[in-house]
Amino acid sequence: MFCIFEKRLEKANKCSYNKNNKSRTNIRMVIEMGQSVPAVTLEKSIEEKLKILSDAAKYDVACTSSGSDRRGQKGMLGNSVAAGVCHAFAADGRCISLLKILMSNHCVYDCKYCINRKSNDIARATFTPQEICELTVEFYRRNYIEGLFLSSGVLNNPNETMEKMCQTLRLLRTVYHFNGYIHVKAIPGASAELLYSAGLLADRISLNMELPTQASLGKLCPNKHMNQIIRPMNCISETIAVNRIAHGKTARLDRAGINRHLENSIFGETSRRIEANAAQSLQTMRFQYPAERMDALLHRDFAPAGQSTQMIIGATEETDFELIRTSQQLYQSFDLKRVFYSGYIPINDDTALPEIGTPVPLLREHRLYQADWLMRFYGFHANELLSEEQPFFDRHIDPKCEWALRHLGDFPVEINRASYDQLLRVPGIGPTGVKKIMSARRYGSVNFDMLKKMHIALKRAQYFITCNGKMLYPIPISQNFIRNQLTDLDRVEIAKIEGNTVTYQQMNLFRDFHMEGQA
Amino acid sequence: MIYYCCEKDWESVLTCIYEAWTQKRGQANIQLIFEPVVQYTLFDEYIHVKADTALAEKVVDAVNRKLSPQFYYEIAHVGMYEAPDVADVLFRVLLLGFAYGPYVLEMVQYKDIMRFREMRCSIGNEISHFREFTRFHEVNHRYVAIIEPRSRIIPALAEVFLDRMPSESWMIADLTNRMAVVHPKDGFYQFVDLTAEEMERLMEIEKNNDRMEVLWKIFFETTAIQERKNERCQKNLYPIWTRKHAVEFMEMRTEKQTCCENENVL
Numbered sequence: 143m144f145c146i147f148e149k150r151l152e153k154a155n156k157c158s159y160n161k162n163n164k165s166r167t168n169i170r171m172v173i174e175m176g177q178s179v180p181a182v183t184l185e186k187s188i189e190e191k192l193k194i195l196s197d198a199a200k201y202d203v204a205c206t207s208s209g210s211d212r213r214g215q216k217g218m219l220g221n222s223v224a225a226g227v228c229h230a231f232a233a234d235g236r237c238i239s240l241l242k243i244l245m246s247n248h249c250v251y252d253c254k255y256c257i258n259r260k261s262n263d264i265a266r267a268t269f270t271p272q273e274i275c276e277l278t279v280e281f282y283r284r285n286y287i288e289g290l291f292l293s294s295g296v297l298n299n300p301n302e303t304m305e306k307m308c309q310t311l312r313l314l315r316t317v318y319h320f321n322g323y324i325h326v327k328a329i330p331g332a333s334a335e336l337l338y339s340a341g342l343l344a345d346r347i348s349l350n351m352e353l354p355t356q357a358s359l360g361k362l363c364p365n366k367h368m369n370q371i372i373r374p375m376n377c378i379s380e381t382i383a384v385n386r387i388a389h390g391k392t393a394r395l396d397r398a399g400i401n402r403h404l405e406n407s408i409f410g411e412t413s414r415r416i417e418a419n420a421a422q423s424l425q426t427m428r429f430q431y432p433a434e435r436m437d438a439l440l441h442r443d444f445a446p447a448g449q450s451t452q453m454i455i456g457a458t459e460e461t462d463f464e465l466i467r468t469s470q471q472l473y474q475s476f477d478l479k480r481v482f483y484s485g486y487i488p489i490n491d492d493t494a495l496p497e498i499g500t501p502v503p504l505l506r507e508h509r510l511y512q513a514d515w516l517m518r519f520y521g522f523h524a525n526e527l528l529s530e531e532q533p534f535f536d537r538h539i540d541p542k543c544e545w546a547l548r549h550l551g552d553f554p555v556e557i558n559r560a561s562y563d564q565l566l567r568v569p570g571i572g573p574t575g576v577k578k579i580m581s582a583r584r585y586g587s588v589n590f591d592m593l594k595k596m597h598i599a600l601k602r603a604q605y606f607i608t609c610n611g612k613m614l615y616p617i618p619i620s621q622n623f624i625r626n627q628l629t630d631l632d633r634v635e636i637a638k639i640e641g642n643t644v645t646y647q648q649m650n651l652f653r654d655f656h657m658e659g660q661a
Numbered sequence: 662m663i664y665y666c667c668e669k670d671w672e673s674v675l676t677c678i679y680e681a682w683t684q685k686r687g688q689a690n691i692q693l694i695f696e697p698v699v700q701y702t703l704f705d706e707y708i709h710v711k712a713d714t715a716l717a718e719k720v721v722d723a724v725n726r727k728l729s730p731q732f733y734y735e736i737a738h739v740g741m742y743e744a745p746d747v748a749d750v751l752f753r754v755l756l757l758g759f760a761y762g763p764y765v766l767e768m769v770q771y772k773d774i775m776r777f778r779e780m781r782c783s784i785g786n787e788i789s790h791f792r793e794f795t796r797f798h799e800v801n802h803r804y805v806a807i808i809e810p811r812s813r814i815i816p817a818l819a820e821v822f823l824d825r826m827p828s829e830s831w832m833i834a835d836l837t838n839r840m841a842v843v844h845p846k847d848g849f850y851q852f853v854d855l856t857a858e859e860m861e862r863l864m865e866i867e868k869n870n871d872r873m874e875v876l877w878k879i880f881f882e883t884t885a886i887q888e889r890k891n892e893r894c895q896k897n898l899y900p901i902w903t904r905k906h907a908v909e910f911m912e913m914r915t916e917k918q919t920c921c922e923n924e925n926v927l
């Protein structure tokens with residue numbers, strides 16, 4: 143048959159289907175050897191453990207496998223794709239990309255919002271490193287997952303836990319030859335050396351901030367202090383920068399290409415701090431190279447997919463403005479790759495928390511993600527989206543539309559002449575749309591028909607753009623009119639997010655047209 | 662009107678483009694269509710083009726040399742797409758390409774380019790669906806997957822999995838187009854056509870689930886947060902038609918308990 147990509151047919155070997163698979167035999171030997179080491183909990187079957195430990199890990203939202211680009215290698219299992227790959231979508235609509243599990247749900251801490259806290263009476267289990275490795279590679283070979291997401295409760299103390307996690311990752315990388323994606327959680331309070339080891343073995347390392355202020359942290363996590371989170375975060379961010387410089391890259395992580403065209407993006411002028419710190423660290427050699435570095439098998443970059451964090455929404459009193467301002471600071475000061483938001487799910491009965499049965503703030507979470515996107519890809523700053531006077535996002539309309547409605551004076555923009563900045567701020571046009579428009583503009587003028595074919599969401603954009611001086615329909619540029627139109631569009635979206643069916647209101651002549659008195 | 666008719670495989674499409682190009686009957690008067698032709702008309706001429714590797718390679722070389730390898734990559738992708746107008750659109754895009762150079766793909770002002778980009782986008786989506794949702798079953802330490810895509814995406818999937826699992830023996834069988842790609846451990850893949858009997862034997866594999874499949878189903882179910890349940894969103898992102906061979910939606914049937922014991926299936 144004709145080979146579609148390259149004429150490599152001649153090179154193709156004859157199928158060697160009956161050969162023995164040596165590497166697997168090796169792995170089995172190692173497992174058998176490994177199993178002679180006494181495991182922490184032998185009594186539970188792997189099915190039970192998986193059930194307990196994936197159930198305990200599911201509240202962590204980070205499940206992306208993006209940010210790391212690595213080709214496959216002979217003798218190894220796996221590769222990594224910069225854009226990430228989702229392998230399934232669970233019943234809650236969230237993507238499953240990684241095998242998201244805890245190493246153990248035993249925990250000596252007592253964070254109020256957490257299902258695994260010490261004071262909860264729940265089934266507990268701990269995986270052995272071999273079990274985690276076996277699950278990862280077997281799931282990976284069957285194309286269920288893109289890699290491993292390993293977190294854990296605090297077993298005895300942070301260092302012991304982190305050490306055990308590193309041991310697992312080391313086994314996975316060196317003995318199982320796993321070359322896929324690994325996301326590892328850093329345990330607050332673990333030593334810098336262990337964090338360094340973890341970063342070398344994983345693609346992404348993350349530390350959950352959970353709550354943006356010391357006050358709320360003190361209220362809900364009696365055993366944690368903000369410093370225990372900020373210090374390692376800073377340490378990791380500096381190590382990433384130093385490591386990048388050592389590999390001939392820029393100190394800062396690569397951001398979406400569109401940011402190059404934006405003058406005022408949050409990643410613009412603020413890069414100095416990271417670069418200055420990296421240069422300083424290089425001089426003072428503050429970073430110790432632990433055992434991993436000596437290992438010939440591991441010439442790896444330190445956390446090539448960067449660092450991320452997560453914040454809980456709705457468990458404490460913070461406003462949206464405080465949250466996105468914190469995110470912006472995290473992006474700017476620590477060069478975080480992502481900040482995740484997790485709507486609080488009431489699982490524990492506690493007076494300090496919303497009571498059980500309180501609906502999950504899904505829409506609020508969605509709005510925060512939208513705002514986060516606007517900061518990372520559209521050049522918006524937190525204080526453009528919200529302010530002290532208006533600290534929450536509108537329920538009915540998305541943050542970009544809200545911004546556009548407050549700045550109607552800047553619209554409509556002419557599609558055939560507007561700059562990157564201007565186009566990106568039009569509701570309904572995203573970075574991909576802008577790139578398409580820009581490249582089409584080079585060869586002739588662009589009209590509405592072409593925009594439609596480029597999948598530009600004209601339903602939103604039509605109120606804010608002109609093509610060759612004309613709007614799509616003659617529409618009054620009035621805030622109220624456009625707001626009503628956009629609210630109507632968002633109603634369907636909101637219903638989708640909250641998982642309801644849309645209840646289209648029956649139009650009521652008397653109520654909607656204020657005709658009560660006349661009937 | 663003169664109709665050049667060919668089979669749907671890539672070699673035939675390229676040969677057909679070559680014939681239509683070299684016979685120079687005027688591009689407004691010709692159209693490239695796929696066989697079988699549903700209804701012949703009396704006053705039109707129908708030319709059947711048979712696949713010819715040498716001619717097809719000429720087109721491949723011309724595109725690679727005169728346009729760019731990237732351009733070839735793009736047309737090869739569209740060539741996999743399942744639609745009646747694929748050959749015709751490719752022919753016209755190539756004509757435009759040879760006239761204006763490789764950047765022609767950005768000239769969305771031409772309706773053929775627009776259609777080409779639509780098809781490229783659809784095939785790209787289909788490939789990423791199957792890159793995500795293809796599920797392998799272990800048989801004797803070899804990994805076998807069965808898929809039923811709409812288009813002929815096997816060549817693109819082969820490239821994906823070659824990079825992902827270079828040191829495993831695996832095979833992906835496409836039941837829609839009755840073809841498969843077979844990859845030996847540490848080797849290079851090969852395409853084979855499937856016979857009806859082979860297809861039946863392959864279907865047997867899905868009838869028994871090993872321990873890892875059971876574990877995966879456990880994981881898939883427990884990792885969903887019940888308080889956030891949203892089936893509509895799930896359906897949107899994980900379309901029902903792609904779930905046919907997905908382990909997580911199957912009823913588990915385990916005759917034998919461990920993954921190492923079912924070596925006698927094939």
Ligand code: SF4
Pocket residue numbers: 249250251252253256257258259260294295296
């Ligand atoms: S340290 Fe982590 S696992 Fe332990 S109670 Fe706090 S949040 Fe939960």
